[in-house]
Amino acid sequence: MAVLNVNIDHVATVRQARLTDEPDPVWAAAQCELAGANGITIHLRQDRRHINDRDLRLLKETVACKLNLEMCMAEPIVKIAEQTRPEQVTLVPEKRAELTTEGGLDCVKYKRRLATVVKRMHKRGILVSTFIAPEKEQIAASAQTGCDAIELHTGMYANAKSERAIRRRLAELRAGKDFAMENKLIVHAGHGLTYRNIAAVASIEDLCEFNIGHSIVARAVLVGIRQATAQMIELIEKFSP
Ligand code: PXP
Numbered sequence: 001m002a003v004l005n006v007n008i009d010h011v012a013t014v015r016q017a018r019l020t021d022e023p024d025p026v027w028a029a030a031q032c033e034l035a036g037a038n039g040i041t042i043h044l045r046q047d048r049r050h051i052n053d054r055d056l057r058l059l060k061e062t063v064a065c066k067l068n069l070e071m072c073m074a075e076p077i078v079k080i081a082e083q084t085r086p087e088q089v090t091l092v093p094e095k096r097a098e099l100t101t102e103g104g105l106d107c108v109k110y111k112r113r114l115a116t117v118v119k120r121m122h123k124r125g126i127l128v129s130t131f132i133a134p135e136k137e138q139i140a141a142s143a144q145t146g147c148d149a150i151e152l153h154t155g156m157y158a159n160a161k162s163e164r165a166i167r168r169r170l171a172e173l174r175a176g177k178d179f180a181m182e183n184k185l186i187v188h189a190g191h192g193l194t195y196r197n198i199a200a201v202a203s204i205e206d207l208c209e210f211n212i213g214h215s216i217v218a219r220a221v222l223v224g225i226r227q228a229t230a231q232m233i234e235l236i237e238k239f240s241p
Contacts, residue, residue, distance in 0.1 A: 003038030007213025039066030134176025158192025
C-alpha cells in the first residue's frame with residue numbers, strides 16, 4: 001500500500017510571509033509524524049522562499065520517519081545534501097519565477113549531470129528519486145543513470161477538467177508506472193493531489209509513496225495539521241488496491 005509523505009513547505013511559507021519564527025515547520029513535522037505520516041518532504045529552494053537551511057538542519061535531527069529533500073541539481077544545493085544526508089532526495093527542476101515546481105526534470109537533457117549527482121548521493125547513502133513526467137524517455141534516462149525511484153508528476157492529472165482528459169492522464173500515469181517497474185524503479189507520485197482527486201491515483205497498483213503538500217497545509221489551517229494528515233492517510237488507505 002502506498003504511504004504518505006507530507007510536504008510542509010507551506011508551513012514555512014506562512015512564517016516567511018511575516019519573516020518571523022512561527023509557525024515552525026519542525027513542530028509541524030512532529031505533528032505529521034504523530035498522525036502516521038511515512039515521511040516529511042521539504043524543498044530547499046535556491047531562493048529560500050520557504051524552507052531554509054536552519055529548517056533542514058533541525059528536521060534532519062528531529063524527523064524520525066523518512067526525510068525527503070526535494071532539490072534542484074545546482075552545485076551549492078547538491079553540496080548541502082551531501083553534508084546533511086537526508087534519507088532521500090527528489091531531484092526537481094527549479095525556475096526562480098515559478099509559484100511551484102512546474103514541469104518534471106528533463107533527465108534526457110541533463111543525463112550527465114544526473115548521473116554525477118546520483119553517484120554522489122549514493123556515496124553518502126542517500127536514495128535518489130527524480131520528479132518526472134510519465135514519459136518513457138524520462139523514465140529510461142532515470143533508470144540508466146542509476147536512480148532508485150521516480151516520482152510521477154501528477155500535475156497534468158490534477159489540472160485535467162473533463163472526464164476524458166482525466167482518464168487519459170490516469171492512463172499515462174499507469175503506463176509510466178508499469179514501464180518504470182519494468183526498469184526496476186520504485187514509483188512515487190505527487191503534485192497537485194488533493195482530498196478530492198486522490199482516490200483515482202491511490203487506486204493505481206504498486207505506487208509506493210505520495211508527496212502531498214498544499215492541500216494538506218490548506219486544510220490544516222482549518223482543522224489542524226494532525227487531523228489533515230490523518231484524513232489524507234485515511235483516503236489513501238481506503239482507495240489503495
Ligand atoms: N512533489 C514534488 C516533486 C513537488 O515539487 C511538490 C511541490 O513542492 C509536491 C510533490 C507537492 O505538491 P503539492 O504541494 O501540489 O501537493
